Amino acid sequence: MTSGDTPDLSTTAGRLADLRERYHEAVTAAGEAAIAKQHAKGKGTARERIEQLLDENSFVEFDEFVRHRTHAFGMEAKRPYGDAVVTGVGTIHGRNVAVYAQDFTVFGGSLGEVAGEKIIKVMEHAIKTGVPIIGILDSGGARIQEGVVALGKYGEIFRLNTQASGVIPQLSIVMGPAAGGAVYSPALTDFVIMVDKTSHMFVTGPDVIKTVTGEDVGFEELGGAQTHNAVSGVAHYLAEDETDALDYARSLIGFLPDNNLSDPPAYDVAPELETTDADRELDVVIPDSANQPYDVTTIIEHLVDDGEFLEVQPLFAPNILIGFGRIEGRTVGIIANQPQAMAGTLNIDAGEKAARFVRFCDAFGIPILTLVDVPGYLPGTDQEWTGVIRRGAKLLYAYAEATVPLVTVITRKAYGGAYIVMGSKQLGADINLAWPTAEIAVMGGQGAVNILYRAEIKRAEESGEDVAAVRAKLANEYTYNVASPYLAAERGELDGIIQPHATRVSVIKALRALRGKRASVPPKKHGNIPL
The missing domain is CATH 3.90.226.10 (2-enoyl-CoA Hydratase; Chain A, domain 1)
Structure with missing residues (x-):
């Protein structure tokens, strides 16, 4: 809203109209063209993702109308509401959770001072109220126009990730790029979910690697969802698409407690102690x-x-x-x-x-x-x-x-x-x-035969006996005399067979x-x- 469009605030109706206009600006902060571009990539917006993650109509937003405070590089002319991240609370399966979603349609989802403050605030709320926190990441990294201030917010976020560890469950859903220092927040959380073909995580990108080492590697091979699920072990689930990622997060939350002082959700199940x-x-x-x-x-x-x-x-x-x-x-x-x-x-x-x-x-x-x-x-x-x-x-x-x-x-x-x-x-x-099929020993029967019965095997070879049959007999004797679970049970190392x-x-x-x-x-x- 520009200065030339000053609303009439002399009436209640005017003030309500002003709120509606501001709300519309916040929801469409990037403009319809940017949203359409996001959709064309097969990606949802921050608000769409939150809506799909949470129970219907449960989301309560925090800091909807905040704006960045930067004036360098012409930034004072671009001050959309929300500052590239949507934060708040809602429910999953009727249980409270905190959530933040970076908005790639605004400044590429980059993290500046105000965006960092919003994430920190919702994380502190999650710790204070003892509820899981879910971060949806889709960001180009630190906002270069804000310099060290933006980097400092990453440090505060990492510290809160660490303080929350073992206190509340922390989930990260990577739905776009996460590069540079930004990758360490999801790395500090309990579970990382990535979307095939659209998620990328790396400390240094392909261009930097090519310049410094001469190695030629693409985004997918370097830090794609397949790489981090199958090779590095950074991620915990490879989602086919965004819907699959959000559904997995909902399923995962269903197994977890709200915090370290509460029990996981329990369901009434009829006792079934009969063999089926x-x-x-x-x-x-x-x-x-x-x-x-x-x-x-x-x-x-x-x-x-x-x-x-x-x-x-x-x-x-x-x-x-x-x-x-x-x-x-x-x-x-x-x-x-x-x-x-x-x-x-x-x-x-x-x-x-x-x-x-x-x-x-x-x-x-x-x-x-x-x-x-x-x-x-x-x-x-x-x-x-x-x-x-x-x-x-x-x-x-x-x-x-x-x-x-x-x-x-x-x-x-x-x-x-x-x-x-x-x-x-x-x-x-x-x-x-x-x-009864258990075998508990220093090594298996075949390996033990090679060490314990070397002389017997040699005699069998020299006498022309069936060496394979002799080996099998000796391995069976070893299993019975040494590796039997009943021997472990006799010594109290098993409570039952x-x-x-x-x-x-x-x-x-x-x-x-x-x-x-x-x-x-x-x-x-x-x-x-x-x-």
């Missing part, structure tokens, strides 16, 4: 051959309510699965080795992926169910040289410090140090169960027994996890 035909399907999941893979999601879906399992980071380190389900209507975090990928071995990526998930569940009081079928750590110089000792210790640390209910079920292999790391009794797991079809009921009873768990840790400022 579906339960009996688990009796045939494990193949006769120890080297034959199977899909561990089959087991997970038989244990959770209605077979509903929300996987997190499915494309990164697929040799271990993490995600959320409900058992008797209550949220459970699930971690499982996946024999279909790399035989379920642990490597650096798998350990870091699972460790962060364990720590998130522990911070927010979510019980953890661990399904173990791990033949050991992935061998190789690449793993050793890139820090499998230090980085692999993160998962051990995470389990050892966790105070939430921990239930572990060993389905097949549990070999060597990997057995200890995967939620073992020795690390503090509360209830450890095993199937159960039929596969009894797993669901056994886990239900274990979680019921642990609902009142109270665990304390030695007084300290904080531990020193091997980062």
